[in-house]
Amino acid sequence: MKFSQEKKEKILKALDAHKIKQICPECQGAILPMNLENSEQLLISFDRNGYSISISEGDIDFSPMAVITCPHCGYSKMFNLITLLGEEEALKA
Numbered sequence: 001m002k003f004s005q006e007k008k009e010k011i012l013k014a015l016d017a018h019k020i021k022q023i024c025p026e027c028q029g030a031i032l033p034m035n036l037e038n039s040e041q042l043l044i045s046f047d048r049n050g051y052s053i054s055i056s057e058g059d060i061d062f063s064p065m066a067v068i069t070c071p072h073c074g075y076s077k078m079f080n081l082i083t084l085l086g087e088e089e090a091l092k093a
């Protein structure tokens with residue numbers, strides 16, 4: 001799901017409020033700030049049995065994530081939107 005401009009601004013404001021460094025930890029020579037990706041990413045959880053994943057027709061658990069990516073080397077890190085923005089704001093369409 002694409003972020004609205006309003007939601008992108010709330011995410012960036014929340015990252016700043018939590019003092020999240022937006023400079024890449026991998027290629028610290030890069031002076032460009034990391035970029036917030038335009039779309040929400042879903043971290044999906046499947047039931048598993050040993051090394052087998054069970055894909056059922058039922059509900060699938062997920063965590064909504066914001067991803068920021070280094071424009072220099074591509075290193076990415078993600079933040080759980082429920083933790084960052086609160087459940088109501090995070091799950092708002």
Ligand SMILES: [Zn+2]
Nearest residue numbers: 024027070073
């Ligand atoms: Zn980098």
